[in-house]
Amino acid sequence: MRRVAIIGVGDTEFGELWDSSFRDIGIKAGLAAVADANISADMIDALYVGNMSAGRFIEQEHIGALIADYAGLAKSHIPATRIEAAGASGGLALRQGFMAVASGLHDIVVVGGAEKMTDVSDTESAVIQSSAADQEWETVLGATFPALHALMARRHMHEYGTTREQIADVAVKNHRNGSLNPKAQFKREITRETVLGSPMVSSPLRVFDCAPSSDGAAAVVLCPLEHAKKYTETPVEIVGSGQASDTLSLHDRKDICTMEATKMAAKRAFDMAGITQKDVDVAEVHDNFTISEILAIEDLGFFKKGEGGKATEAGLTAISGQIAVNTSGGLKARGDPIGATGLAQAVEVVTQLRAKAGKRQVIDAEVGLTHNVGGTGATVVVHLLRRV
Amino acid sequence: MATAPRFWRENPSRYNLVGVKCNSCGRHFFPPRTICPVCHRKSVGMMERVKLKGTGKIFSMTEVHEGLEELSMQRPYFLAMVELDEGVKVTAQVIDCEACDLEIGMPVRATMRKLSEEGPSGVIHYGYKFVPVNLKAKAEGPAH
Numbered sequence: 001m002r003r004v005a006i007i008g009v010g011d012t013e014f015g016e017l018w019d020s021s022f023r024d025i026g027i028k029a030g031l032a033a034v035a036d037a038n039i040s041a042d043m044i045d046a047l048y049v050g051n052m053s054a055g056r057f058i059e060q061e062h063i064g065a066l067i068a069d070y071a072g073l074a075k076s077h078i079p080a081t082r083i084e085a086a087g088a089s090g091g092l093a094l095r096q097g098f099m100a101v102a103s104g105l106h107d108i109v110v111v112g113g114a115e116k117m118t119d120v121s122d123t124e125s126a127v128i129q130s131s132a133a134d135q136e137w138e139t140v141l142g143a144t145f146p147a148l149h150a151l152m153a154r155r156h157m158h159e160y161g162t163t164r165e166q167i168a169d170v171a172v173k174n175h176r177n178g179s180l181n182p183k184a185q186f187k188r189e190i191t192r193e194t195v196l197g198s199p200m201v202s203s204p205l206r207v208f209d210c211a212p213s214s215d216g217a218a219a220v221v222l223c224p225l226e227h228a229k230k231y232t233e234t235p236v237e238i239v240g241s242g243q244a245s246d247t248l249s250l251h252d253r254k255d256i257c258t259m260e261a262t263k264m265a266a267k268r269a270f271d272m273a274g275i276t277q278k279d280v281d282v283a284e285v286h287d288n289f290t291i292s293e294i295l296a297i298e299d300l301g302f303f304k305k306g307e308g309g310k311a312t313e314a315g316l317t318a319i320s321g322q323i324a325v326n327t328s329g330g331l332k333a334r335g336d337p338i339g340a341t342g343l344a345q346a347v348e349v350v351t352q353l354r355a356k357a358g359k360r361q362v363i364d365a366e367v368g369l370t371h372n373v374g375g376t377g378a379t380v381v382v383h384l385l386r387r388v
Numbered sequence: 389m390a391t392a393p394r395f396w397r398e399n400p401s402r403y404n405l406v407g408v409k410c411n412s413c414g415r416h417f418f419p420p421r422t423i424c425p426v427c428h429r430k431s432v433g434m435m436e437r438v439k440l441k442g443t444g445k446i447f448s449m450t451e452v453h454e455g456l457e458e459l460s461m462q463r464p465y466f467l468a469m470v471e472l473d474e475g476v477k478v479t480a481q482v483i484d485c486e487a488c489d490l491e492i493g494m495p496v497r498a499t500m501r502k503l504s505e506e507g508p509s510g511v512i513h514y515g516y517k518f519v520p521v522n523l524k525a526k527a528e529g530p531a532h
Binding site (some may be wrong): 056114123126129136137138140141142143144146147148150151152154155158199200201202204207249250251252254302 | 396447448449450451452453454455457458459460464465468469477478479481482492497503504514515516
């Protein structure tokens, strides 16, 4: 297996991008990544695009060919593949690109992710997002996507004494980080009171516990590590890649306070990299709900099970804390254009490892982690990145 | 709008909580599965359809305030993950109760109710919901 590096990154702003189409934002992020990698179009061997549900959000399927076409690559007939695993689509696309380069099949691969969610109503968007859960045995019986996470939150509070305030602190931290990120959807700081006073969605989770619907795209360019310095002075190596699956329905798991797929994907990534949690300086984790970040920092092995809430409250996950979590603002404040999210995580970690994160920079960051979840944890992808 | 395919409407499991028992290891599953995730190939042909008793305890719960359009008339409603006596968990609404009544560990039993309808005069979906057991006795004091 060849070692693989990220040599370019690009992304769009996240938010309500009503002046741009799906293909516009996909191309904008891809062009930025290609320019950053200092490569020309004829050097691209393959394209992977992470996207959850363009068919339902904008009634367009066949996303791989669409993006290749509008990237001006139709004449070179490159392989262009769309990857779907609900919320983990972007992270999984990155893993497909990684495998393609590691295997020796392709040299230069562009991996993008995009979603255009705000062309449908909020109600319709919620229905589409719920399709990541089991339609027949969860959704039809009244289980919305926030409700399933509320079940996790209630159980975590019951088993470990996690408080409502500690859960709110995830949103407070991520909005603070988002206020330092010019590309974040929400750039305003909030307080515990903002979270606890916001309208109830599914008790105990309120509006400010939920990531927003967003439009946005992000992309990276990959090549073999041995060639990376030809293109950039600051390559970042993908030192670990792990993917795991679990039951589609939340209720089929023995323990709903633990995402076993997160533990397994992390173990596989750490084993491949030959490093441990202590080596990680910065992590972008899948905080589609505040409770999700608490589960993530426990299951990734940064904190003991049940102590994620306390760790957050104590500031251990802040930019200057023990492990900087979601410096971009996370899905909560940076935004969550589903298929783009896994790539946006990689873009943020690369930016941190290149020491280009401005006011949200983690001092001397050398190793970073991305954690991307589909559904309530039925697909999880973890990547470990290291400064070269 | 989240609608179920026709085969699901005609699926007996959602009316009668029909699951399966693996006669290789004795575990129950709901909804029915062809293969036991513990015994794998050994279970082929040994998955027996059984009607679950429909009694169990609340494992976790939430009050849903925002959600699916076809359930808008019911909001807010209570949704629970229920651990059935056979050891399997299901997700469903809990009815005939108030917020203060519900707690983790509380006994409930299944009942068949209308789940939703596809528009004002569209197809009506039926299925299982849960009701608390002995709620009245609890309000009046310890049950004997």
